[in-house]
Amino acid sequence: MQQKLRLYNTLSREKVVFEPINPPFVGMYVCGPTVYNNVHLGNVRTFTSFDILFRYLKHLGYKVRYVRNITDVGHLVNDADDGEDKIGKIAKLENLEPMEIVQRYTTDFHDVMARINNLPPSIEPTATGHLLEQISMIKELLVKGMAYEVNGSVYFSVRKYNDQYKYGELSGRNIDELLAGSRDLDGQDEKQESFDFALWKRATGGHIMRWDSPWSTGFPGWHLECSVMSHKYLGKTFDIHGGGLDLKFPHHECEIAQGTAANGVHPVKYWLHANMLTINGQKMSKSLGNSILPDELFTGNHELLDQAYSPMTLRFAMLQAHYRSTMDISNDALKAASKAYRKLMNGLRIAKDLKYDESATVDKNEKAISQINSIVDSIYRGLNDDLNTAVAIAGLFNMQKKLNSIHLGQLQPESLDKDTFDRMISTFTTISHDVLGLVEEKPQNLENAIDIVLEDYKTAKQAKDYDKVDVIRAKLKEMGLSVKDMKDRIEWAYEE
Ligand code: AMP
Ligand code: ZN
Numbered sequence: 001m002q003q004k005l006r007l008y009n010t011l012s013r014e015k016v017v018f019e020p021i022n023p024p025f026v027g028m029y030v031c032g033p034t035v036y037n038n039v040h041l042g043n044v045r046t047f048t049s050f051d052i053l054f055r056y057l058k059h060l061g062y063k064v065r066y067v068r069n070i071t072d073v074g075h076l077v078n079d080a081d082d083g084e085d086k087i088g089k090i091a092k093l094e095n096l097e098p099m100e101i102v103q104r105y106t107t108d109f110h111d112v113m114a115r116i117n118n119l120p121p122s123i124e125p126t127a128t129g130h131l132l133e134q135i136s137m138i139k140e141l142l143v144k145g146m147a148y149e150v151n152g153s154v155y156f157s158v159r160k161y162n163d164q165y166k167y168g169e170l171s172g173r174n175i176d177e178l179l180a181g182s183r184d185l186d187g188q189d190e191k192q193e194s195f196d197f198a199l200w201k202r203a204t205g206g207h208i209m210r211w212d213s214p215w216s217t218g219f220p221g222w223h224l225e226c227s228v229m230s231h232k233y234l235g236k237t238f239d240i241h242g243g244g245l246d247l248k249f250p251h252h253e254c255e256i257a258q259g260t261a262a263n264g265v266h267p268v269k270y271w272l273h274a275n276m277l278t279i280n281g282q283k284m285s286k287s288l289g290n291s292i293l294p295d296e297l298f299t300g301n302h303e304l305l306d307q308a309y310s311p312m313t314l315r316f317a318m319l320q321a322h323y324r325s326t327m328d329i330s331n332d333a334l335k336a337a338s339k340a341y342r343k344l345m346n347g348l349r350i351a352k353d354l355k356y357d358e359s360a361t362v363d364k365n366e367k368a369i370s371q372i373n374s375i376v377d378s379i380y381r382g383l384n385d386d387l388n389t390a391v392a393i394a395g396l397f398n399m400q401k402k403l404n405s406i407h408l409g410q411l412q413p414e415s416l417d418k419d420t421f422d423r424m425i426s427t428f429t430t431i432s433h434d435v436l437g438l439v440e441e442k443p444q445n446l447e448n449a450i451d452i453v454l455e456d457y458k459t460a461k462q463a464k465d466y467d468k469v470d471v472i473r474a475k476l477k478e479m480g481l482s483v484k485d486m487k488d489r490i491e492w493a494y495e496e
Contacts (some may be wrong), residue, residue: 003009003060007240008324008386010248010271011170015386020239021269027238028054028061029230029268029309031247032124034071035105036086039112040291041314042277042284047324048315049274049387051437052120053242056383059435063216067233068121070109072102072128072210074222079251081191081198085219088209098209112294115311117437123233134220134228135213137262138199143391146261146483150190152202152216158195161257167195169248170256170271197254199224223254227366230267231259234426241268246283274323279304281328292329306331309338312441316341319389344393344432345440347400350407351428356421365415368402372420375399376427383435392431399428425468450481454490461490 005018020026030050033039038049047068059065077083086489091098113120127134138154141147145157158167158175168174175195182194198221203210210217230238236259243252252271259267276283279290292302317337321327375398382391402424405411413421432438443449453472460468473483477495484491 003380003384005056005060005384006386007270007272010273011268016270018270020062021237022059024063025238026057026064027063027234027404028240028242029226029234029238030066030068030121030241031226031243031251032069032071033084033105033109034075034086035102035109036075036090037105038108038293039105040284040286040293041297042110042244042291044116044294044314045277045327045342046274046316047113047118048116048318050242050272052319052323052387052389052435053240053272053462054119054121055435055437056387061432065123065234066121067123067125067230068126069224069226069229070106070126071225072099072106072126074127074220074225076222079222081201081221085207085209088207092206092208102128110270115294115298116315117311117439125229126223126235127220127229130225130232131211131220133232134224135200137224137228137231137258138220139214140262141199141258147199148192149215152218153190153198154200154215155191155196156199156221156254157192157262158257159193161261165257165260167257168253170253173249173253197221197223198248199258215443223251223258226251227255227258227262227267230255231263236263237265237267237269239268240270240272242274245273248273255301257469275326276328277318278328279330284329290401304331306335309311309334310441312341312438315436316344316438319393319438322386322388322390324386327481340393340397341438341448344400344438347396347403348429348432348440350400350403351425354403354406354413354425356418357416360412360414362412362414364417365411369416369420372399372402372416372424375402376423379427379431383431389436389444392436396428396432399424404426450476450492454483454492458490461485 006015007018008015033043054064054066072087073085074196075086077086077089087098087101091101094101138147140338141156142149142154146160147154148236161167161447162175167352168178178195179193185191185194200213200215200218200220203216208220209219211219230241256267278284279292282288282290284291286463292304294314295304297305297309297314298311313334317329317334318327320337375395378398379392379395382388385391406413416424453476457469457472476483476492480495481492482495484493
């Protein structure tokens with residue numbers, strides 16, 4: 001591993017050199033979506049940030065096991081410990097099985113991830129698929145004295161945990177502050193203290209998502225699934241845990257407490273958090289009513305959008321911001337991204353066609369050689385600096401100037417040494433395609449282009465230019481199309 005990747009660890013609050021626990025293997029866990037509605041652009045941003053990390057780690061040669069879960073039970077409305085399940089609530093409203101809701105929005109999520117070219121994770125476990133493991137972990141926490149049962153529900157005792165370890169390390173909160181900031185428990189509350197959180201909840205009357213357990217018929221607490229599934233697939237302590245910044249507290253803080261209490265070791269070496277996508281400076285969120293869905297963006301069908309923007313335009317726009325900064329989405333930003341993305345795609349088309357003739361004897365252009373090598377270094381320096389994709393993109397555009405010079409005949413490829421030429425082409429293409437995940441979006445309206453070709457065909461036929469007629473027929477055939485000479489018109493059809 002020649003590249004030294006530095007990542008900002010939210011736990012130690014500093015950039016540190018990434019050193020996996022068991023190289024070349026890397027275990028990475030990212031909290032996935034709660035599948036009760038369509039993902040919005042904010043969710044997409046977080047998953048794209050971690051897609052870049054997954055891609056870059058693989059590019060560096062690591063063997064990454066990337067686990068991203070699907071939350072299909074236990075996430076209650078308002079992220080609280082009481083109330084309805086987000087999925088159960090929608091299922092009731094629509095008179096459907098909760099698993100129908102889960103299926104619908106999981107499919108939507110996968111479609112969006114594929115359109116935006118985010119790679120699928122190595123494992124995508126669900127919370128309902130791991131109920132036995134969740135029950136086992138609760139038993140373990142009860143045996144260790146870190147949890148208590150009340151009326152068929154089980155809660156994690158933050159105070160007991162804090163006596164032995166330290167609660168609040170990730171978010172920088174301590175339990176006294178948490179107590180001061182919380183409401184007093186009312187008589188109805190089963191918890192011993194307000195900062196305790198549910199591991200298992202007894203299902204009351206209207207709660208339709210429920211399973212048997214030693215304590216009651218009920219359902220697991222939201223924070224538990226990630227501890228259980230990361231442990232099962234990545235081990236007691238694994239390399240990277242990611243999620244959106246809004247999950248830092250309480251979700252990730254609770255995960256740390258559960259994992260440490262159960263296994264005696266901190267579950268994660270590097271905690272990474274992606275910052276929020278905002279709109280007019282406000283976090284995009286379904287509950288605030290300011291969310292834009294990917295489909296609304298791709299069709300332009302949203303009151304705040306001037307036009308449609310393609311999936312790659314969105315991806316490019318997201319890469320122009322650093323993942324730890326907020327990113328405000330606007331028509332201006334998207335228009336600029338669309339232009340820049342298309343410019344980069346032109347660079348890729350040029351790069352594909354450039355050739356190096358090893359038999360040519362040309363004086364070497366030492367200045368260009370050194371410039372190109374330092375551009376390559378700047379691209380890696382950006383990515384190694386906590387995944388600064390904006391710096392990497394700036395480097396790609398600098399590289400594109402050199403590619404253009406070669407394309408226009410101003411710089412001879414052979415005036416570079418072969419290694420530099422190869423390094424230039426491979427860095428430009430692999431960083432764009434493999435690491436940033438930017439791929440060409442072919443023009444959609446192919447029929448217009450075919451109509452233009454058919455006009456040419458007609459003109460050639462009228463002029464009895466049969467060579468040209470044959471060439472056009474052959475080219476269309478290569479595309480799987482055939483020309484039909486009708487009595488009064490010319491048509492095309494799929495070649496049969
Ligand atoms: P949820 O389905 O609500 O649990 O969210 C799925 C992921 O999207 C979590 O990692 C959240 O932190 C993240 N997320 C939610 N809203 C935003 C936003 N406005 N910008 C970026 N990420 C977000
Ligand atoms: Zn989680």
